[in-house]
Amino acid sequence: MTEFSKEEFYKRLYSYALKIIMFVEKLPNDATCRVLGNQLLRSGTSITSNIIEAKSASSRKDYINFYTYSLKSANESKLWISLLKDAGKCDLAEVELLLNKTQEISRILGSSIVTMKKSKI
DSSP: OOHHHHHHHHHHHHHHHHHHHHHHHHSOSSHHHHHHHHHHHHHHHHHHHHHHHHTTOSSHHHHHHHHHHHHHHHHHHHHHHHHHHHTTOSOHHHHHHHHHHHHHHHHHHHHHHHHHHHOOO
16 A cells, blocks of 8 residues: 555555444444443444554564455444344444445455565565
8 A cells, every 4th residue: 555545555454443333332232232232332443543553563573464354344334234234223224334444344345455465564
């Protein structure tokens, strides 16, 4: 990623974290939504926080590890979103959009990790 595209990616991730927060806030106030919503809030915002942490990584390996943690959080978020969707706990159009954004972020992170691991720099 170029510096410009990295900054754009950071902005997209921040916007994604805000969408996660707003999505969770709209969930019904029942036991299932409280538990799954809290899990989603934790994993969904962790995607962004780990990428921000990568900016100050102490080594290349540490940098890649933060991206890997972020990818794991994105994959976990897909699970919580899918469970909420399949349990009928949220608006179908909204949840599909959020799931698509999460899948897109996962693909970008995965591709970035592969590229970084192949790179000699």
